[in-house]
Amino acid sequence: MNYLEMEEMLKIIRRGCAEIISEAELREKIKPGVRLKIKYGADPSSPDIHLGHTVVLRKLRQLQEWGHTVQFLIGDFTGMIGDPTGRSTTRPPLSQEQIMLNAQTYQEQVFKILLPEQTEVVYNSAWCNAMNFTEVVRLAARYTVARIMERDDFEKRFREGRPIGLHELLYPLIQGYDSVVLKSDIELCGTDQIFNCLVARSLQQDFGQSPEVIIALPLLEGLDGVQKMSKSLGNYVGVTDPPQEMFGKLMSIPDNLMFKYFELLTDIELGSLEQIRRDLKANNLHPRKVKADMAGRIVSQYHGEKAAQLAVQEFDRIFRDRELPADIPEKIIAAANLKDGKIWIINLLYEMGLVATKAEGQRMVCQGAVLINQEKVIDHRQDVLIKNGLVVQIGKRKFGRIRIV
RNA sequence: GGACAGGUGGCCGAGCGGUCAAUGGCAACAGACUGUAAAUCUGUCGGGCGCAGCCCUACGUAGGUUCAAAUCCUUCCCUGUCCA
Numbered sequence: 001m002n003y004l005e006m007e008e009m010l011k012i013i014r015r016g017c018a019e020i021i022s023e024a025e026l027r028e029k030i031k032p033g034v035r036l037k038i039k040y041g042a043d044p045s046s047p048d049i050h051l052g053h054t055v056v057l058r059k060l061r062q063l064q065e066w067g068h069t070v071q072f073l074i075g076d077f078t079g080m081i082g083d084p085t086g087r088s089t090t091r092p093p094l095s096q097e098q099i100m101l102n103a104q105t106y107q108e109q110v111f112k113i114l115l116p117e118q119t120e121v122v123y124n125s126a127w128c129n130a131m132n133f134t135e136v137v138r139l140a141a142r143y144t145v146a147r148i149m150e151r152d153d154f155e156k157r158f159r160e161g162r163p164i165g166l167h168e169l170l171y172p173l174i175q176g177y178d179s180v181v182l183k184s185d186i187e188l189c190g191t192d193q194i195f196n197c198l199v200a201r202s203l204q205q206d207f208g209q210s211p212e213v214i215i216a217l218p219l220l221e222g223l224d225g226v227q228k229m230s231k232s233l234g235n236y237v238g239v240t241d242p243p244q245e246m247f248g249k250l251m252s253i254p255d256n257l258m259f260k261y262f263e264l265l266t267d268i269e270l271g272s273l274e275q276i277r278r279d280l281k282a283n284n285l286h287p288r289k290v291k292a293d294m295a296g297r298i299v300s301q302y303h304g305e306k307a308a309q310l311a312v313q314e315f316d317r318i319f320r321d322r323e324l325p326a327d328i329p330e331k332i333i334a335a336a337n338l339k340d341g342k343i344w345i346i347n348l349l350y351e352m353g354l355v356a357t358k359a360e361g362q363r364m365v366c367q368g369a370v371l372i373n374q375e376k377v378i379d380h381r382q383d384v385l386i387k388n389g390l391v392v393q394i395g396k397r398k399f400g401r402i403r404i405v
Numbered sequence: 406g407g408a409c410a411g412g413u414g415g416c417c418g419a420g421c422g423g424u425c426a427a428u429g430g431c432a433a434c435a436g437a438c439u440g441u442a443a444a445u446c447u448g449u450c451g452g453g454c455g456c457a458g459c460c461c462u463a464c465g466u467a468g469g470u471u472c473a474a475a476u477c478c479u480u481c482c483c484u485g486u487c488c489a
Contacts, residue, residue: 161485234433256443
């Protein structure tokens, strides 16, 4: 590898990165013909991989394409503790079964991005469960309370008088110890994990190993544009979300987030991204179009070009042109609920499962959200005459076609 | 072990005997507008009842005082601060 190739490679690695600790060490490690071990720790607290995770996964994939091996670590042991990272409250621990179930779906989803033949899946319970109490205490002796408390979320919780479980302080150590066991050369993580990775470096040196290089990627804000994307906040796009939902969710991000999504979630060249930015500023390009382009590219990565196109068409049809979607799920209404072919509008919505409670149904009607065959229902006391095939709609996103049985 | 403070709706947070299904903010949902499930503005936001009303369940847990309790008392559980 000559100088230019090295620079080119580093440029690709740097794309979208928040921090590399350190680049000099990285240059040392990346040598032609050397297959590096690249660790990535996954937290199995939720079963779905979302686009936030893919920021790191995509970077791992890039490294795999240069021949390196990914150590995909499933933190089943740490899951039982509950990762305190970024949390202002203690996380409830998960049951063993739940973790294993999550780990399973994780693995299925992760290979939408990673290359399976260059991925080694490991569980940290394999060595953590084998440790006895003496070993745990000795490990704990390698670090100090002051250094652990440097961690932002601990420090903050402590200062604010919020509880911190003693076990939570152990979390960075365990995670660091994983790197020792795996003899990782590089670790990829989100910026919220940098502290843990630094502990890993320190422990590795203690154990006579060369410290891992940390490549930290930014945390992706979720659909609300403020909080980081996470399942528990419900502001995420799952990699298994159906094309249309994926597209819709991506269209709902605030405009100012488009470029970040472009950079971190698509392969668009940074040059053309700059061009888009200029065109947008000069009013040569409509923001909606840019966002749709971004969303379309991402959908096609997970569902293919054709599905993405369909999703775009469907989106325009429903939200821009205000027409009915192509596929409307059928909802069954028991004939026994009818009186002279009629049913109270509130009961209809409830029976169709379009509202969770009848009170909600009433609210929807009063707010003018309910349409039957495109016609607004005004009176919540109304009995409606129904027949097969009638389309009932609440708002812009809930549809059902009546089928009387 | 002791002293003190606190536990309220999905979250944050007011209320501290009746007018409390509980102010306000966030989130969510709906409407208007538009360029979208963006932004902005407006409204809704425990449940049941064919419903301008009535009823049920909710303010850590279990009891109690009272005509009346989220509000007062007691038990227990949980959290924090300080002292030991």
